[in-house]
Amino acid sequence: MSASEKITIHDIARLSGLSKGTVDRVLHNRGEVSKKSYEKVMAVIKELGYEPNVYASLLAKQQNYSIAILLPRPEPGSYWELATSGIEKAAEEEKQFGISTTLYTYDEYSAESFREACYQVLSQKPSGVVIAPMFQYETQVFVQELANSHIPYVYVDTKLDTPGGYLAFYGLPAYKSGYLCASILLMKEKVKELLIVRVTRDKERQSDPTVQRRAGFQDYIREHNPGCTLRSIFVSPTDPAATDEALNAFFSEFPQVRHIVMFNSRIHLIVPFLERHPAKDMWVVGFDNLSANVAALKEGTVTTLVAQHPELQVQKAIHALSEFIVFKRKPAVADNHMHMDLLTRYNLEDY
Amino acid sequence: MSASEKITIHDIARLSGLSKGTVDRVLHNRGEVSKKSYEKVMAVIKELGYEPNVYASLLAKQQNYSIAILLPRPEPGSYWELATSGIEKAAEEEKQFGISTTLYTYDEYSAESFREACYQVLSQKPSGVVIAPMFQYETQVFVQELANSHIPYVYVDTKLDTPGGYLAFYGLPAYKSGYLCASILLMKEKVKELLIVRVTRDKERQSDPTVQRRAGFQDYIREHNPGCTLRSIFVSPTDPAATDEALNAFFSEFPQVRHIVMFNSRIHLIVPFLERHPAKDMWVVGFDNLSANVAALKEGTVTTLVAQHPELQVQKAIHALSEFIVFKRKPAVADNHMHMDLLTRYNLEDY
DNA sequence: CGATTTTCCGTGCACGTGCACGGAAAATTT
């Protein structure tokens, strides 16, 4: 509990009757040391309980590390733009530790582009990698390569249970967030039917947190409101006209529906429609505080947003990697589930 | 994004036509520098964007820091013994950074003993403090003193919204955990009445997470099972006979009750009674994986434990303080709500 | 036994910053 004994390699050298050069060779076991000397030194180290001075070591080593960050391409106003914004702050913090960061992006709907980005990362031989994995199989191949090269990696957003073992995961408990979402929608009253809006291209992706969110959502409904009918439609992320049409079709068939939910960050896609067809008692719940979503929240078109703060996830991921690379410290827990905040038009000012 | 320019104080000295001694005086503004020189140096620093090398700085400074940890006295087999067990591991990790830890304990039912411990801590002038606050007023006085001395502090277990501002908080969202607790009890069926067992001395404490847990619990019941009657009894933490008597009295009056919950870690107190009066369909939910509780879980007397891993809370708290003291890094978020794990006899092996 | 290779080890500088010491230059006093 007390402290301030500081054993240096000089002490060890003196007590073992050798020089600090030899002690150093033993410590980093890089040979050129006789068996007798080796054992002598080891004995003294054990006895004194030597622990190297990290600062001196790092100062002398003068090493530069690099962290590669692998995210979907951040389209303006998108979820991944939020995530990307966390990089800069983290990068600045880690810079003083001799760590530089590089962002690699890929098309979140193209496995080919993901593979390409992975290749880029590998060719740079980074000291650590942050990954937001969208493609299960390709990611598994990739992290296998990383494991072979003894490169630690951290997942953000989505977790894959990869064999070699990830250093950490920072993200939301996807299932729970869906569950939470349902509890919000059903907060006021029993609901007879509601609309789940999905995005066409979601089907193309293999690993998708929205799937688990939907599962959590459905479980909540089943448990608390089993009579409720869930209806789905698909809208296009790129074609507003098609989206409009889909919504029109739906509401002409089911005009009584008053609850809408989307499990991805694109709730803003349906905002134009809602503005053209205002309904006072509409409950609209979506995810993530994209500027477009927040604007809709302010207007009142969207009722609630579940914000998951991807920028914090990325920040923490980078920090965990840095700690491990520089100090060999593993995070206390591997799976770190971050907060979800519930944003309404009333608590928005705090942001 | 790239890097590897490394500006040293030598560079600054050279470019400003002065010596590194002067540059150093400017950087730490400790005077003995003419105005002209000062400005010249500052200009060069700004221009080159100098950032000190943390390792060299810390190596040269050769400073030793101390962290004081202020917890309730860890009685054998108690909750706080669990918490205390986290200290050792953290201490070992932080030792390499020149940080030593000291544990101060107090009687969790005696404000006087808390004040005493606070005084001890203050007299040691630690570099940082970890506090598990049991007494609201006394804690506020204490942290005010800390703030005056510019000593950072971190809360574990319970958070107080103290004015000066805590560096971080690591603990459970108490309200939520009570809510969760209720959802477990009501998992299988609608419940008509249930028993809340409380501990006599709980009444003496001012700041108590069990109060918030109870609130969360009651809210869940009101929302999901409004017909349910909540009954309370008090048992003694020290007198098994009295405990037995209280339970006997209760169950002779309400023999039909089949659900029991306790919001503190002492569910093991009622285990002897339950073993003497076995009932097959009894649901018993408590908190924390104390060895006595876990044993009861294995036996089947206790159904579920909500585990909050106090050792992790303490570990993380120490780490956050260390990072701040040594590197001036604040945690990404101040309020860190940790996981709660649900322990049943079936997933116990994973532990 | 001398020549050559191999094994093994000590010396010394570098990393960048902090800080004590001493001394030159300027300002003030006598």
Add this chain to the structure above:
DNA sequence: AAATTTTCCGTGCACGTGCACGGAAAATCG
């Protein structure tokens, strides 16, 4: 103007480790 004080600044060592270099001692070879 000399003496004294104050202001200001440069020099140099220390922190503990990493690593290159060169050389002594031991082993091997001719």
